[in-house]
Amino acid sequence: MNADPPAIEVTDLHKAYRGRPALAGLDLELTSGQVIGLMGDNGSGKTTLLKILAGVLADWTGTVRVAGHAPGPGSKALVSFLPDTSFLPDRHTPADAIAQFARFxxxxxxxxxxxxIGFFNLPQDRTLKEMSKGMREKVQISLAMSRRARVYLLDEPISGVDPASRDVILRGILQNFAEDALLLVSTHLIQDVEPIVDSVVFLREGRVLLQGTADDLRDVHGTSLDALFRKVYAS
Structure with a gap:
């Protein structure tokens, strides 16, 4: 029997905006069964990479495969993408949002x-417009993590909430994450996600700067991932 293809396989990926490179020959291979932190400074290409993997961004060059599929209908059926912006109508209640996802x-x-939604103690009778930013984030995370996907792509899922809520959100994400799937979470809040990630990918200027398991990187560099991030991106 042939082995399953990597969850994500990227070769020589280039993407530019108005002539400015966002991804510059990026190579990356990620296998299933992991929670992976995608980290980097502003402009490193994190969001661009996630959008390409999600199949919502065009005009790039290189080779991209998600569970063996090129970005398109086949890959989108296997990917649950949480963008860093709100994607639900203001008038929707949580029940409305759930019904919409069930149709799609x-x-x-x-x-x-x-x-x-119950785990996050969210009000069932309020519209999203009536909710705080953090509550709205929790609704969207509930939807994204409730697909039985092969690959979950979360773009800054805890950036808009207070520190106490971050821990609750991460616990909610993990309790609904299948062990044979891949969760790729983009974040600049390294300290918050460090306890949950198995591996990390550091991007800089559209390329992979550093990659490895969390334990190996901590052992080799003798420091936490958060401290390593600060050291790498300060230089």
């Missing part, structure tokens, strides 16, 4: 979404 995605588990 065949792999969406509405019961799981309702459980996550």
């Amino acid at each position: 995605f065949a792999d969406f588990d509405a019961d799981r979404a309702r459980e996550m």
